[in-house]
Amino acid sequence: MPHGDNESGVRTARAGDGPALAALWAACGLTRPWNDPAQDFAFALAGPASTVLAIEREGRIVASAMVGHDGHRGAVYYVAADPAMRGQGLGRAVMAAAERWLAERGVWKLNLMVRRGNEGALGFYAGLGYAQDEVVVMSKRLT
Template identity: 55%
Template sequence: MAALAIAPMSDSDVADVVALWQRCGLTRPWNDPVADIALARRGPNSDILVGRDNGVIVASAMVGHEGHRGWVYYVAVDPERQGKGYGRVIMRAVEDWLQAAGIAKLQLLVRRENAKVGAFYQSIGYEEQQLLVFSRWIDGRTPP
């Protein structure tokens, strides 16, 4: 397993985390990454973990739970450092974080067109669920 120093992100990490998410193609025009970071860090049921290699942020994951199931978003590994096991390490840290909170199940969403990411999760023991996901914007905006 790759050596990676994992810790919750700090205020000074925001720009580096957003830049990592952008390099990984995780940001979307309808989601403000800085607001997402602030929301995740606001309460006790969520956080953003970062992985550092020689002090440089090379991986991240937003983790949280609603008391029953854990969720992970914005899982990122710097594209220039993929294939070194960092994805496995950050996901193990997410699982440890959730287990420490007493959460037994982790769920995540992968866009159908992202077969590479789906294959990664399958390679580390995640199974595709046969579920339909429904959503609705409740803040008045029109769907993108």
Template identity: 60%
Template sequence: MTVFREIEDRDVDDVVVLWQACGLTRPWNDPYKDISFARAGSHSTVLVAEHEGRITASAMTGHDGHRGVLYYVAVDPEFRGQGLGRKAVFAAETWLTQRGVWKMNLLVRSENESVRGFYEALGYTVNPVLCMGRKIAP
């Protein structure tokens, strides 16, 4: 049985390696900074699963007091096809639900068509909104 738990200090390097192996990192996003920021407050976290001491899956989640958001869902390529991605999403949903959050949004890079079907199978739909962003700090 796979159990997700909150990330610990000893997991950080392994989680970054996992995210890199899954192609989730980008040169302009520092994964160490993302993990640190998620762990800094009570409104966000990184959840991990492990098998025999090895981090096999992750999901970063948090909320703004209104909506939850899901990031960095990753499954070690050697452990794919075992339902870990689904369990990671459900673990994040559970974490948010326990905090009173009733809706979750997720961001998928537009070039990542292969994962769209995965999320649709879990009941996620494309919202008729435009997501805009602007960096406000250097």
């Protein structure tokens, strides 16, 4: 998807998009003090099994999804749509592009995490066909 998805305007993010994406993620409440969005962005762009997808309107990034995989399971992070443009299909478009990106690489399952209490996100993903699994996510900081 280097040149973009003609139908929805989704394109692969470029290195210079980092500040605009970080601002979008902050506006959507996705950033946390313990995760540096600039570092996350650079890591995703540099990885052979990850990228960041973006939708641009009138020269401004208005939606995004960071997508990657481990060989058979895909994951999305930083799924965002400009709060002033919600309800226009941007989230659906960027998620469809993320699913396509994974499918093109032979990935057959997509996992995602939603913060506890984020009912809006749960409803959004349920509307796209996602269902809650009976799992507990555990993590440990390595650095």
